[in-house]
Structures are given as C-alpha cells and as structure tokens.
Amino acid sequence: MVTASRVQLTVLRGRDDECRTIKGLLDGVTDGGGSLLVHGEPGSGRTALVGHAHRHVEGRATTVLAGTGLAEEAALPYAGLQRLLDPLLDHTAVLPREQRHLVRRALGGEDCPDARQLALSMGVLGLLAAAARDRPLLVTMDDVDLGDPQTARVLAFAARRLRRLPVVVLLTADAATTIDGIPAHRLRPLTERESTAVLTDRLRLRRHRRGDVAGTDRLPERPAPPVVAALAAIGGGNPQALGDLAGVLTPGQWRGEDPLPTAPPTDGALGRAYRARLDRLPPSTRRLLLLAALDEETGPGTPVRAAAEALTPAEAAGLIRVEPGGVTFHQPLARAMVAASAPLAERRAAHRLLADTLDPRTQRLRRAMHLAAAAEGTDPALAAELEQAAADGERDWSAASAALCRAADLSADPGQAAARLLSAARYAWTAGRPDQARLLLDRLRTAPVGVVDGRAGLLRGELELRCEPAADASATLLAAAGSVADADRAQALTGFVRAGEAVCFAGDQYRYAEVGHRAAALRRPNDPPALELMSCLVAGVAATLRGDHERGGPALRRAVVLGGRLTGPASTPTALACAAAAGLVVAVDGAAHRLAERAVALARDRGELSMLSRALELRAVAEYWLGRHETAAETSREGLRISRATGQTNGANVHLGMLAVLAAVRADRDTSLRWIREIGEAPTPGSRPHALAGWALAVLDLVDGRHDEAATRLASLARLGTGRGQVLVQVMATPYLVEAAAHLAHRPAATAALSVFDRWASSTASPLRRALSARCHALLAPRGSAEADREFQTALRLHPTEAGAFERARTELLFGRELRRSRRPRDARGHLHRARETFTLLGVGCWAEQATSELRASGESVGPPALPAARLLTGQQLRIAQLVAEGATNREIAARMFLSTRTIDHHLRNVFHRLGIRSRTELARAFVSVPGPGPASDR
Incomplete structure (x- = not known):
C-alpha cells in the first residue's frame, strides 16, 4: 500500500514536460533508444527526475545502471565510469580484443592514450549493447559535470549512438553544461502556483510525520497565502530550496505570525x-x-x-x-x-x-543597511538613521521597506518598532508587493494597543480592496478611518475615499451615504487643496448616487479644478486619481483624461506600482468616452499586466472587463469572450468586473440580434432605486439597453434607466451624453414619427466633431435604419453611407457590414468603399505600414519609433485587418504610391 507521505515525496511539481519526455524514451526503448541531458541550478530537481526514471521502470524487465559524478574523484580518469559499469565487467568478454583491453585498462585505473579514445568509446558502447541484448537498459549519471571529464566524454559518445539499441541514457548537469548532439531540457523555476503546491505537499508531509498536535504548536492545514508568496520569492522557484524552507518553518511562520527566514537553511540539502x-x-x-x-x-x-x-x-x-x-x-x-x-x-x-x-551623503541608505547588517542587538541611533535614510531615498520603496524592517529589529521601544514595521508594510505595498505588506501587518497584531491600530487598518483595508474579495473592505476602511480621524484628517479622508471605492466596486452604492456623511464631518474651511479635493469627491459622488445632481455636479467640478491646480508634494497619484474619478462622474472627459494621465506618469516616475493599475483604469474609461477605443484597450492591457504583477486581483478583473467591453462594442466576439473567460467565476455577482462582463455579453447579444437577452442582461446590472448593483456601469451601458429594448413591446427597465441617464446627462456640459440621450429617445419614439426624426437630428447636431466618431457613426446607422424601415430609403442613404465610411475608417468591420446591408435594403448597389490606405489608417499605423513596405522588421520599427515589438505587432495586425490584406508583400504593393504621412500625422 502506498502511504500518504510517499505520495508527497514522489510528486514532481512543475516538471510535467520532463517527465513526459523521460516516459516517452523509456516506453519506446524497444524500438530504439535515446538520450536526454537535464540541466539546471542546484536543487532544481535534476536528481528527482533521475529517481522518477528509476521508479518508472520498477517491475519491468529493464536493467538499470546508476552513477553519480563526484567532485572528489574528478581528478581520477574514468573513476565515474568504473563505478557505473562495474556490474557489467563480466560482459567485456564479448568485445573485440583491442576494445576489451582498453575498457579493462580504463576501468582498472589506467589511463587511455588520446589516439585510442575512439576505440575505448566504441568498447563502452559495445558493452552497453551486450548488456541490453536480453532486456532494455537504463543508464543514469547524475551530476555528470562534477565527476571526471573522461567519463563524461565517453558517456556522451555512447549517448549519441543509441538509435538502434534498446538503451536510454539520462544525464544531469548544472545549468551551464551542454553536450553537443544530446537533447537537453533546461529546468525552469517553478511558478508561484507550483511553489504553493510544493509547500503544501511538504506541510502535509510534516503533519503526517508529527501527527496532530493540539495548541499553538499545531501546524496549519495550508500555509497562509502571503507566506507562500514570500517563500516562493525567497526560494526563487527552486524545489529544493522550498523543501528546505518548509522543513524548518515553525507553526507561527507557516501562519504568517512570525518573521520568515531570508534564505534557505544552510544545513539543508x-x-x-x-x-x-x-x-x-x-x-x-x-x-x-x-x-x-x-x-x-x-x-x-x-x-x-x-x-x-x-x-x-x-x-x-x-x-x-x-x-x-x-x-x-x-x-x-x-x-x-x-x-x-x-x-x-x-x-x-x-x-x-x-x-x-560608501559615501554617507550620496549612498546613505546602502551604507546604513550595511551597518545595520553588521550590528548586534538593539541600536536606537542606527534605527533612526535607517528610518531617515529610507525617507530620504530615491523612491526605492522595496529597499526602504527592507530598511524599516531592520530599523524595527534595532529599535528598543516597542511602539517605535511597531510604527516602523507599519511604514515598512506601506512601502512594500507601494512597491507592488502586497504579500510582503500582509506579512508585516500580521507581525503588528502583537503591537501595543493603540499604537498603529487605525493606520494598520487603513492599509489592510486597501489591500482587501485591491487584492482580495472586496466585500469586507469598506467596513475595514470605515472603521480604520474613524479611528484615526482625530489624529490625522488626511489619512482619514483617504480612508473614506477608499471605502467609497470599495462600496462602488462591490455594488453596494446604497452604503455610500454613510461614507459621505462621515467624510463631511471632517471637512474644514480653508482645507489644503488635496484635502478639499477628497472631500468634494466623496460629497459629489454621494449626491450623484442619490440623484441630487444639483449638489453633486458643482462638488465634482470643484474636485476637477483642484486636481488641475495641484503641484509639488500635494500632487500625488492618489490625489490626481481622485480628481480624474470626479471628472468621469461629472462627464468632463478631456480633463479626466489629463488628470488620469498625470496620475499614471507620476506613479511610474515615483515607482508607486500600487496606484498605477487604478490610474490606468481611470485613463481607460476616459479614453472610452473620448471614443479612443484602441487606445483604451492598450491602456487596459497595460493595466492588466501591472495588476497581475502586483497581485491586484480586483484591478486585473476590472481591466479584463473593460477589455471585454471594448472588444464587444467593436463587435469582436472572439476577443471579447476570451477576456470574459479570463475573468472566470471569481468576481462576486454585483461587483464591477461581473457587471462589465455582463455588459460585454449583452453587446454581443445585441450585435447578433438577440434583443430580449441583451435587454435582460443590461437591466440586471443594477436595481434602480435600491442603490444595489453597478449603477455607474449601467448608466454607461444605458444606450445599449435602450437600443435592445427598442425592439421589444414592453420596456419599463429601459425607460427607468433612461430616466436616470437623462437626469445625469442634463446635469453635465457633455455634448456626447446629451447626444446619446437624444438618440435613446429617438429609438423609443414611435417608428416614423416626427419625434423620432427630431430626436435623431438633435443627436447628430450634438455629437462632438473632435471626438466620438464611433458613437456618431452608430447614430447615423440607427437613424438610417429608422428612415429605411419608415419607407424613406432616399433619406436613409446619406446617413448609411456616412456610417459605413466611418466604420470602415475605424476598422469596425461588423458595423460597416450592417451599414452595407441597410444600404442594399434601401436599394443601393454597394461595392467596396473607395478609400485610400492613408485614410483607412491612423497616423501611427500609416507610419508602421510604410516602414514595413520599405522592408524594415518589427524589431527595427520598434527601435525607430521607441515602441515595444508587442505594440508594433498589435498595430500591424490592425493594419492588415483594415486594408484587407494578409502578408507583408501585399502591404508593400499597397503602399507603392501612398504619400508619407508627414510630421503632423505621425502620431
């Protein structure tokens, strides 16, 4: 019977490819042998794979020869070969006389002249063939590079000549070793998920060996997630390092309550x-x-x-x-x-x-860290120096976090130590390392009561908002903000802003009233701009969510103005993001985009990775409203990369949802569904990612003519009047809800949503929102009525000319369809032609096809649009296309345009799609007579 502990010991995490390769060699050995070199860093699993090969042939009629290269015998020629082939000495009689003589001399401790090396190697190959005559042979040599080079040379010779022999040779060596003519597998580091599995395996093994022990010494069922992430970083994805670490962790370390080691134990394997x-x-x-x-x-x-x-x-x-x-x-x-x-x-x-x-002035932090590493016991003066050096550093947040951790260790006063640990946690989170921040927060659970409670709660709540199921984040943040309100109004207001974000993210907007009430109590006359900005944001959003646009609009616009005035230390990514969020709610898209762009640039410049994802999210929404769909998708893709790299699960899901919506509104079904699948089942129903995915699916339903399904999905995004669900997302999606409902007999949900949209749009100065409102009323008006005609004309008059070409084209298409179905085909054609041309210029093929179908239904004979390439492409796409036509590679284009090759690939795919071509050769032909874009259009 196989015991649980044995199962844990024999599972090789993250080595599926290598195991399959070894299995394939061994299973097919009777049809001809083969060889494999497995190389990697010490502890990467080379020896474990040799053991896997041995286990795989257990119970089979297979002879196994196993050896290991020994550094102590590296100077002894053929020492490794002698240990490996000792069981085959009786077979040397079958070798030709000269080969037999050379093999016996080499295995007997005598050297072989260089001129006879070939004969010796042929003798060893013959010896292996003789041993494999009756049944297959597995030959393994672990750490072949550590032993004598003569053995390695002879084994490599034999391993290259096994095609007709039932022999498998498996060699292992360090990462730098390669052997010509032998297939090789380089062992990669384990991923965090694989590292988690290794650590969980080892924990279960320890529990099995120890038995269940009551009390605090009991090992947990699973390691705490921050512990896993920290150990994965410490172990560098090395299986042996992870195993060694797991073997020495205390129960408190497994649970994240005690500090973790900084390196694998030196007495481990x-x-x-x-x-x-x-x-x-x-x-x-x-x-x-x-x-x-x-x-x-x-x-x-x-x-x-x-x-x-x-x-x-x-x-x-x-x-x-x-x-x-x-x-x-x-x-x-x-x-x-x-x-x-x-x-x-x-x-x-x-x-x-x-x-x-090191220079104490220009290299202050590095110098202080070295002095701290050399210190013994507590040293308050050195702890203070570390704290000051970290504060004066050049925004290396990870280094500052490490410095403050060490300062806490050197502190004599428990209160000071706790405060420094909290700052270390904040710096770790700023650097985009949430797991490290959580571990440091866990260490603060034993801090003196009242020293850091509220500030630790603010950080813990922010981590819940960004990285964990956010249902409890608002309660954590509200409690923490309330506890620090008397001591630090700025931190308290920041906490209330975050609590408001959490409420909106989770779809509990009815709770925003409490956020607004508690934030209003902190407002003071003559507050600094950053504090007034946050107060205005919370007050404005609270009023807007309860439908009081007369109060909400001015407060939000004031926040936008204050954001534009921020300079110096007050100009932080957090403050600018608040101003950008206010701008989006009050529909000043250009200002919101500028503020979000400043927040993104500042977060990058200061290395504040924890804020970068949120700033990119706001910028993407602004770009959506400005009609820059491709740019918005690029922003969201960057936001997705940042979110995943910094463990911000909720931010990643919001960016995925935004990408799904952007693909859906361009009728790109496959891409939209792919992004939705990546969101998965994790988001809670009612949360923002869940609502964005529902919006995207509804748009795809609308494109395919499933109007009832589309309307049902969009109506379910929020329960109007209750403050539950994603009210703000439903407002954004209302034009699609109305469009779907226009095909239905009963449309109360669309009428109610449009009423909310109208009150918001009329409170803004946004021509686009008012144009969309007029379009919605036109769609709900009786077909062929003067009201429908008037509302469509109003919408076209309001659509801004400098932005929003896509929405204007959608209005032209819907108006043309209405006129055609009202038996006014001649009036419809102009609108449909303009819609078709715009959609073609934007590269939105599905909508262009719909316009084409409507034109044909109106009696128009429609061929391909006569548009030159220069009009079909953006300036940047045109420049890339011309460089391709000149013969430049994607890498060369990226270097010339200061872009990544991935961005060039993305733009080039769009160029091919818009021009209807499939190859670089066709592109070169298309651009033979195209004039250059010139400096003005090279954007």
Missing part, C-alpha cells in the same frame, strides 16, 4: 550543495564572492571591482558573470546562498568593509 561548490574555490575568491553577494551595486570603487580578476574561479564554476558594469549572479538564489553560507563573523566584517567604501 541545497545549502550543503552550495557549500560544496564554494569549498572548491580559493579563499580569496570566496571572500570577494561574499562581498559581491552582500552588495548588488558593485561599482568601480568597491573592493569587488578593484580585484575582479580574483573572481575568475567563481565565474568558471558558473556562479557569477563578471562584466564591466559589475558582478551578476546567474540566479538570485545563488546570491542568497553565498551570503547565508558564510560564517556570521565573516558576514559582519564584510558588511562593515562595504559600509566604509
């Missing part, structure tokens, strides 16, 4: 492997390697750069690469293991030496 590699280096090399490991910025003035030649043995060993700019470790884990393997006294001496080489 991986630590021993690295110590063995380091022991083979000269002492001077080890000392310099330690300095390089302890200081990542090995500039020209450091001891490492001054004596870089002494690092040649470490470079030859595959640990580092020495370049003019400094020393690079091939794996971050190697750096950590080199540092951890050194004795404590040597590490402290190295830190002191590095600190002495």
Whole structure:
C-alpha cells in the first residue's frame, strides 16, 4: 500500500514536460533508444527526475545502471565510469580484443592514450549493447559535470549512438553544461502556483510525520497565502530550496505570525550543495564572492571591482558573470546562498568593509543597511538613521521597506518598532508587493494597543480592496478611518475615499451615504487643496448616487479644478486619481483624461506600482468616452499586466472587463469572450468586473440580434432605486439597453434607466451624453414619427466633431435604419453611407457590414468603399505600414519609433485587418504610391 507521505515525496511539481519526455524514451526503448541531458541550478530537481526514471521502470524487465559524478574523484580518469559499469565487467568478454583491453585498462585505473579514445568509446558502447541484448537498459549519471571529464566524454559518445539499441541514457548537469548532439531540457523555476503546491505537499508531509498536535504548536492545514508568496520569492522557484524552507518553518511562520527566514537553511540539502561548490574555490575568491553577494551595486570603487580578476574561479564554476558594469549572479538564489553560507563573523566584517567604501551623503541608505547588517542587538541611533535614510531615498520603496524592517529589529521601544514595521508594510505595498505588506501587518497584531491600530487598518483595508474579495473592505476602511480621524484628517479622508471605492466596486452604492456623511464631518474651511479635493469627491459622488445632481455636479467640478491646480508634494497619484474619478462622474472627459494621465506618469516616475493599475483604469474609461477605443484597450492591457504583477486581483478583473467591453462594442466576439473567460467565476455577482462582463455579453447579444437577452442582461446590472448593483456601469451601458429594448413591446427597465441617464446627462456640459440621450429617445419614439426624426437630428447636431466618431457613426446607422424601415430609403442613404465610411475608417468591420446591408435594403448597389490606405489608417499605423513596405522588421520599427515589438505587432495586425490584406508583400504593393504621412500625422 502506498502511504500518504510517499505520495508527497514522489510528486514532481512543475516538471510535467520532463517527465513526459523521460516516459516517452523509456516506453519506446524497444524500438530504439535515446538520450536526454537535464540541466539546471542546484536543487532544481535534476536528481528527482533521475529517481522518477528509476521508479518508472520498477517491475519491468529493464536493467538499470546508476552513477553519480563526484567532485572528489574528478581528478581520477574514468573513476565515474568504473563505478557505473562495474556490474557489467563480466560482459567485456564479448568485445573485440583491442576494445576489451582498453575498457579493462580504463576501468582498472589506467589511463587511455588520446589516439585510442575512439576505440575505448566504441568498447563502452559495445558493452552497453551486450548488456541490453536480453532486456532494455537504463543508464543514469547524475551530476555528470562534477565527476571526471573522461567519463563524461565517453558517456556522451555512447549517448549519441543509441538509435538502434534498446538503451536510454539520462544525464544531469548544472545549468551551464551542454553536450553537443544530446537533447537537453533546461529546468525552469517553478511558478508561484507550483511553489504553493510544493509547500503544501511538504506541510502535509510534516503533519503526517508529527501527527496532530493540539495548541499553538499545531501546524496549519495550508500555509497562509502571503507566506507562500514570500517563500516562493525567497526560494526563487527552486524545489529544493522550498523543501528546505518548509522543513524548518515553525507553526507561527507557516501562519504568517512570525518573521520568515531570508534564505534557505544552510544545513539543508541545497545549502550543503552550495557549500560544496564554494569549498572548491580559493579563499580569496570566496571572500570577494561574499562581498559581491552582500552588495548588488558593485561599482568601480568597491573592493569587488578593484580585484575582479580574483573572481575568475567563481565565474568558471558558473556562479557569477563578471562584466564591466559589475558582478551578476546567474540566479538570485545563488546570491542568497553565498551570503547565508558564510560564517556570521565573516558576514559582519564584510558588511562593515562595504559600509566604509560608501559615501554617507550620496549612498546613505546602502551604507546604513550595511551597518545595520553588521550590528548586534538593539541600536536606537542606527534605527533612526535607517528610518531617515529610507525617507530620504530615491523612491526605492522595496529597499526602504527592507530598511524599516531592520530599523524595527534595532529599535528598543516597542511602539517605535511597531510604527516602523507599519511604514515598512506601506512601502512594500507601494512597491507592488502586497504579500510582503500582509506579512508585516500580521507581525503588528502583537503591537501595543493603540499604537498603529487605525493606520494598520487603513492599509489592510486597501489591500482587501485591491487584492482580495472586496466585500469586507469598506467596513475595514470605515472603521480604520474613524479611528484615526482625530489624529490625522488626511489619512482619514483617504480612508473614506477608499471605502467609497470599495462600496462602488462591490455594488453596494446604497452604503455610500454613510461614507459621505462621515467624510463631511471632517471637512474644514480653508482645507489644503488635496484635502478639499477628497472631500468634494466623496460629497459629489454621494449626491450623484442619490440623484441630487444639483449638489453633486458643482462638488465634482470643484474636485476637477483642484486636481488641475495641484503641484509639488500635494500632487500625488492618489490625489490626481481622485480628481480624474470626479471628472468621469461629472462627464468632463478631456480633463479626466489629463488628470488620469498625470496620475499614471507620476506613479511610474515615483515607482508607486500600487496606484498605477487604478490610474490606468481611470485613463481607460476616459479614453472610452473620448471614443479612443484602441487606445483604451492598450491602456487596459497595460493595466492588466501591472495588476497581475502586483497581485491586484480586483484591478486585473476590472481591466479584463473593460477589455471585454471594448472588444464587444467593436463587435469582436472572439476577443471579447476570451477576456470574459479570463475573468472566470471569481468576481462576486454585483461587483464591477461581473457587471462589465455582463455588459460585454449583452453587446454581443445585441450585435447578433438577440434583443430580449441583451435587454435582460443590461437591466440586471443594477436595481434602480435600491442603490444595489453597478449603477455607474449601467448608466454607461444605458444606450445599449435602450437600443435592445427598442425592439421589444414592453420596456419599463429601459425607460427607468433612461430616466436616470437623462437626469445625469442634463446635469453635465457633455455634448456626447446629451447626444446619446437624444438618440435613446429617438429609438423609443414611435417608428416614423416626427419625434423620432427630431430626436435623431438633435443627436447628430450634438455629437462632438473632435471626438466620438464611433458613437456618431452608430447614430447615423440607427437613424438610417429608422428612415429605411419608415419607407424613406432616399433619406436613409446619406446617413448609411456616412456610417459605413466611418466604420470602415475605424476598422469596425461588423458595423460597416450592417451599414452595407441597410444600404442594399434601401436599394443601393454597394461595392467596396473607395478609400485610400492613408485614410483607412491612423497616423501611427500609416507610419508602421510604410516602414514595413520599405522592408524594415518589427524589431527595427520598434527601435525607430521607441515602441515595444508587442505594440508594433498589435498595430500591424490592425493594419492588415483594415486594408484587407494578409502578408507583408501585399502591404508593400499597397503602399507603392501612398504619400508619407508627414510630421503632423505621425502620431
């Protein structure tokens, strides 16, 4: 019977490809053998794969020869071959006389002349063939690169000549080793999900071995998610590192209550492997390697750069690469293991030496960190220096977080230590490391009561809003903001703004009234602009959500004005994002876009990754309203990448939803459904991502003529009058709801939604919103009536000419369809022609086809639009197309236009689609006579 512990030990996480390859070789060995070299870093699973191969042939009629390269025998020619082939010595009699003589000499400890190497290698191949005569043979040599080179050379010779033999040779070596003519698999680091599985396996194994222990010493069922993320980073995706770490964690560390180790244990299997590699280096090399490991910025003035030649043995060993700019470790884990393997006294001496080489003014934080690493016990003065150096740093939030963690350790006062840990958590979150922030917050659970409670709650609530199911985020934020209101109004107001975001994200807008009431109590005359801005935003949104646009509009417009005036320290990504959000609610799209763009640029410049996703979200919505759908999609794709890189699950789902909507309104069904599938089942019904996905699906229903389904989906986005659901998303989607409902006999939901939309649109100065309102009324008016005609004409008159070409074309299409169905085909054709041309220029093929169908139904004979390429493409697309026509590659174009190759690929696909061509050759022909766009259009 297989025990649970054995199952855990034999599962190889993240090595499915290699296991399949090995299985394929072994299962097909009777039809001809093969070979495989598995190479990777120490601890990456090379030996485990050898064990997997051995287990796979258990119970089969297969002979197994297994060997391991030993560094102690590297200077003994053929030592590894002797250990490997010792069981086959009786088979040497079948070899030709010369080969038999050479094989016996080599295995007997005598060398082989260079001129006889071929004969010796043929003898070993013959010996393997003789052993495989009766049943297949598996030959494995683990760490072949550590043993004697003669063995490696002979085995490689044999491994290249197994096609007609029932022999499989499996070799393993370090990451830098390659063997010509032998297929190789480079073992990659495990993903975070695979690392989670490894850690969970190891935890279960420990629980199985220990049994269930009552009390605080009991191991948890699963590791805490922040612990997993932190261990995955510490272990660098290395299976052995993860296993070693899991073997030494205490129950409190598994639960995230105690600090985690900074590196795998030096007495673990991986630590021993690295110590063995380091022991083979000269002492001077080890000392310099330690300095390089302890200081990542090995500039020209450091001891490492001054004596870089002494690092040649470490470079030859595959640990580092020495370049003019400094020393690079091939794996971050190697750096950590080199540092951890050194004795404590040597590490402290190295830190002191590095600190002495650094300028206390220009390299203050690095110097303080080295001094702190060399310190023992508590040191309040050094802790204060670390705190100040972190505050004065050049926005390296991760380094500042690490400095404040160490400052907390050096603090003598528990209150100061807790405050510094909280700042470290805030910096970690700012750097886009939510799991590290959570771990530090968990350490604060034992802090003195009242020291950091409220401020820790604000950060915890923000993490819930961005990275976790957001249902509880508003309660956390409201409680925390209330507790700090007397001490710090700015933080309290920020907390109320975040609580409002949480309420809207979850679809609980009826709770925004409480947010507005509590924020209003903090407002003071002559508040600084940033505080007044936040107060105006909360007050304006609260009024707007209850339908009081007379109060909401002025407050929101005031927030926009204040955002435009922010300068200096008050101009933060958070404040600018608040102003941009206000602009979107009050429909000043251009100003909202400028504010969001400033927030994005500032977040990038300051390295505030935690805010970048939100700023990009606001910019994408502004670009949607401005009619820049392709640009909005590009913004959302960037936001999605940032959200995923920083663990912001909710932000990622909002960007996915926005991408789905943008694809749907352009009738790109496959792309929209792909984004919706990526959202999955995680978002709570009623949340913003769930509503965006529903909007996208409804638009696709509308495109396909499923009007009842589309109207039902859109009506369900919010329950008007209750404040539940996504009221703001439904307002955005109301034009599509009305369009779907226009085909239905009963339309109370559309009428109610349009009433809400009308009150909002009439309170704004936005011509686009008023145009959409008029279009909606035209669609609900009796067919062929003067009212419908008047409302359509009003909509076309209000549509802005400088933006929103897509919505204007939609109005032209709907008006033309109305006129054609009212038996006025002649009046319809002009509108339909303009709609068709605009849709073609925008590259929206489905809508262009609808306009074409309506034109044909109106009696028009319609051919392909006679539009030159220069009119079909944007300026940037035109420039890219011309460079392709000139023969430039995508990489060359990216370099010339200062864009990424991915962006060039995206634009080129759109160029092909718009021009109806399939190859670069056709594109070159199309552009033979196209004039250049000129500087003005090269945008």
